[in-house]
Amino acid sequence: MSKKLTAADAAPASFEEAMAELAQLVTQMEAGQLPLEASVAAYQRGSGLVKYCAAQLDSVEAQVKVLEGDMLKPFSDAGEAAQ
Template identity: 45%
Template structure:
């Protein structure tokens, strides 16, 4: 079964999978190649989760400011 892309997972699914990857890597039983693949997957999961958190933070900010028509923008563009 093919893995879902990190951006297609819910926040909770991504965090759970990331936790499993950490556990697997800490056990030290993976080959170097497997470890690198898991590390790459973990980075993707972490980045997708961070983006979901950024979006949630923007939504909360919009709700708190009562600007329900404000458009979501990537947090990186605000710097």
Template identity: 50%
Template sequence: MQQESALSGQSEADPQDALPASYEAAISELDQLVVRMESGGLPLDELLSGYQRGAVLLQFCQERLRTIEDQIKVLDDGVLKTWKPQ
């Protein structure tokens, strides 16, 4: 019973699921993660957890980009336009 509650508590407070503060923070963490994984020095368990964390970060970035794209569509009457600096 204690083991079951420990496992369920682990998934709720798992740092793997902690979302970054911003899109830029997620990209930075992804970059660092890729460098560590490509170094070839990580044990298999750390590679797996790194892959899982990368998947969480990738999903976060995709959702942020989709949200921004939707806001741009709303701002431009539903027409996505190329942004041109003035």
């Protein structure tokens, strides 16, 4: 028996979309107005979104490492640049 994917189960279109949906879920859950079933579903969706965002960030970090020759360099502060 296969589980049908709903729109809420679908992967987000972008990192920004995932973060926005995650923020909305957190707001709804913090309000305490969701019934138990909806709270569990929101938690599951939020967990999936966190994993998606973490994977996106790991991917970008790997790309930066390639661009920087596998050596991440710290960004300089604006104050340091002015000196």
